[in-house]
Amino acid sequence: MEVVQPFVALVIYPTISALQKDQTEALLRSAEAAIRSMPGFLSGRVFVSEDGASIVSLVEWKDRESFTHFRQHEAGRAAALVAGEVHPKAYWLRQRTKVEPAQ
16 A cells, blocks of 8 residues: 655745845735645745745645645646746655654
């Protein structure tokens, strides 16, 4: 039996300190509106760098197929178009292992 592993999209968006807050809020608004109801969506996080130079989004999907479905959906295509304007660095990741706190 094949084990389905979560699929993670990690995207690093370049920015500048003066725009980081507004761009982060815009990213959150668009993601919350479109992504929450997508089949296979598990969780999402947005991080900001302390130096103001980047915004990092980390979105976890049930599997690669769920992520592919999102990318083909109107919301996913629109997100890719907007993201492409700022030339982000994207990483498509599969979880290899997970470390939990000691009990």
